[in-house]
Amino acid sequence: MAGHWQPELLDCEQPGGLVLAHHRQHFLGDANGLLFPREWLKQQALPVIAEHGLGHFRGEPLYLLELQRKAELPGCQWQSLRQVMLEGDAELFQVLGFAAQVGTWASDNRFCGSCAAAMLQVPGERAMQCPVCNLRHYPRLSPSMIVLVTRGDEVLLARSPRFVTGVYSTLAGFVEAGESVEQCVAREVGEEVGVEVCNIRYQGSQNWPFPHSLMLGFHADYAGGEIVLQEEEIEDARWFSIHALPPLPASRSIARYLIDSYVASRLGGTEPVLPD
Structure with missing residues (x-):
């Protein structure tokens, strides 16, 4: 499994790759599954809060779009993380579990809890930092x-x-x-x-x-x-x-x-x- 899924930081300025769309433990999917061509999905009118690079899955760069709500797209539907677990695809569940935790963290830490300034992603690190008071948050466990x-x-x-x-x-x-x-x-x-x-x-x-x-x-x-x-x-x-x-x-x-x-x-x- 380690050869198929490798979590790592990816530069969101780089083009290409695959992407997941997430909101509150649910993922957008279509008849082909839950992974979309990244450039195509980013062209849709989605309420994106943040984008994060997740790593490489089955040889492809994988990113996450964290959404403000469950947006509707023609031919698409939302699937819960629990549904994926029950369906038994262990590898996909591991990837989606990681993505859901990163997405929840990104959504919950958009603003500084100390001074209310907008938080910024820290380059080269899985962290969010306040540009005003320097408060830093890492994904919660x-x-x-x-x-x-x-x-x-x-x-x-x-x-x-x-x-x-x-x-x-x-x-x-x-x-x-x-x-x-x-x-x-x-x-x-x-x-x-x-x-x-x-x-x-x-x-x-x-x-x-x-x-x-x-x-x-x-x-x-x-x-x-x-x-x-x-x-x-x-x-x-x-x-x-x-x-x-x-x-x-x-x-x-x-x-x-x-x-x-x-x-x-x-x-x-x-x-x-x-x-x-």
């Missing part, structure tokens, strides 16, 4: 923990009101200032479902561009307590036998990897591969 809590052949799974009907998943939450990720695991589990955990161990990480999380995956053992729901966050939580699991998250998610990995270890199955 929000570190988050995600954890599978287990008790023998049982796993603790929960569902949020935002989930697809019937789907249960692992617990997750954002790391707060001043705490380690392991401290975050214990705090979030306690807050969301009221139980205590021990033997917290790191399993792997995954970029999660919804909109800019870095998911740090853990496995933890149950240490005590009864399930008490944090009702504003959790709709239901319960212990499930690994022999009778509910509908689970998408196979490309680190949540699914944590579950599948534990089930494989208990049943002697094949260890799954953590998606990029």
Whole structure:
């Protein structure tokens, strides 16, 4: 995959290449897909906020047009980033995830948060800088923990009101200032479902561009307590036998990897591969 997608800074003054059009986790597409000839798309009457060079994809320079709204073009439609993930094109999802994070950052940082001046791209660096007070912003990453809590052949799974009907998943939450990720695991589990955990161990990480999380995956053992729901966050939580699991998250998610990995270890199955 590394040979097909290489993120890098590109000079937007250079002509040619391919381009993506993005607005709030959605990409413009037509019958040929989501990549357009760059010069053609730039000639259309699109509400462009910013243009950024992303890198090289399958040998072609790739750029991004960040739009102020979902503009309509004849023969085109908008597709969500989640749709791409569910369709299973791992390479394209990796590219679009990067593009969506750059686009969201470009949209959210058009003006300085300190003095309100228009921000400018920093040449040779993925950064925006205020020309008045020199405040500088880089693409945002929000570190988050995600954890599978287990008790023998049982796993603790929960569902949020935002989930697809019937789907249960692992617990997750954002790391707060001043705490380690392991401290975050214990705090979030306690807050969301009221139980205590021990033997917290790191399993792997995954970029999660919804909109800019870095998911740090853990496995933890149950240490005590009864399930008490944090009702504003959790709709239901319960212990499930690994022999009778509910509908689970998408196979490309680190949540699914944590579950599948534990089930494989208990049943002697094949260890799954953590998606990029």
